[in-house]
């Protein structure tokens with residue numbers, strides 16, 4: 020994990036937030052490459068969950084909402100973790116992080132046994148809306164995006180004219196004042212979620228839970244996460260929310276252990292019922308065929324953007340052996356991102372930077388490809404070094420403009436370039452006019 024954290028900083032994927040002031044625990048900034056990776060992930064999620072379906076529409080809700088939302092959803096009273104203080108080293112700990120080697124509970128930091136009893140610590144960040152800071156102006160930064168979907172259910176239903184089953188999708192920030200943020204970005208205090216609330220009839224709930232579990236597993240495979248690193252945990256009855264009739268956790272084998280990426284939960288009609296009761300506004304669905312009114316049930320696949328980005332980086336990280344400029348084998352660091360997720364899709368290199376015609380041709384290719392994908396131009400250093408720099412950040416394709424491109428050696432090779440594939444390092448000769456089509460089909 021140390022190698023991954025260091026690469027993330029060195030190559031501009033992830034930085035500590037407020038680093039020059041000593042940072043702030045549990046908060047992270049995404050650098051130039053991290054932001055591209057994150058954006059590609061979110062765009063792909065949106066594509067398969069919204070654009071490629073007839074039964075899902077989107078929403079972008081506000082982060083601050085009326086406090087009544089959090090009372091009705093149960094978050095104000097119960098969204099807490101049991102917290103314990105170690106009186107010896109003064110650490111604040113989540114009760115489930117204590118170690119127990121058969122001789123009673125111990126602090127994981129100092130081994131001390133002088134611990135307070137667990138007490139509930141609410142994870143929501145409290146804030147005040149407006150100029151007065153009193154009870155009447157209290158609200159919270161949202162700890163999940165889902166509640167905006169529930170409280171806008173009726174509005175979205177009316178404008179979209181969807182029939183059950185249908186879903187509302189949202190990607191956005193969520194905030195939790197985690198007692199112990201840890202494992203790099205895995206448990207952060209500010210993070211993003213990609214959530215779908217898929218509304219249905221009660222009798223469809225269990226079947227749709229199975230359907231969405233399968234869809235979501237496919238999603239992870241389609242972004243390049245190996246199936247054998249993904250695991251499905253059926254959350255046992257005693258650990259499920261009381262209103263849930265079934266929950267799966269999709270887990271990934273991180274270097275620090277097997278951990279949750281996403282929860283897929285059948286939440287019954289709990290959320291809409293709570294908001295209907297608390298607001299006094301009907302959140303019922305009218306079935307035109309049966310002329311019945313009822314509160315829909317919901318199945319919720321809820322994924323973490325940051326956790327998935329971290330899994331993508333862990334999955335992509337690899338070291339292999341490759342020849343250097345002189346043919347001597349050296350260790351090559353490669354991020355083997357799936358091309359659709361890779362931050363930069365293609366790097367373009369003129370063989371020599373002091374050869375005007377090569378540079379001009381390479382820049383022409385950059386202009387040709389730019390409308391279709393994120394392209395990077397690099398003319399500095401030996402070509403082998405330039406390939407290595409791109410391997411290290413996971414760029415799947417490299418294009419070299421050489422003297423053959425200019426037709427100097429063989430007229431039949433005029434306006435062709437070398438296309439190099441990152442993982443196999445294989446090179447092929449491709450006509451410039453075919454480049455856009457070839458690359459677009461490989462990164463789709």
Ligand code: GAP
Pocket residue numbers: 162163164165195197204205206207208209210211212214279280281282319321322323324325326
């Ligand atoms: N609406 C349901 C919900 O929020 P959750 O299991 O608490 O369920 C869903 O969160 C996902 O959000 C998790 O599977 C995880 O990927 C992500 N997540 C939750 N807490 C997180 C944290 N502190 N840091 C990073 N991601 C987090």
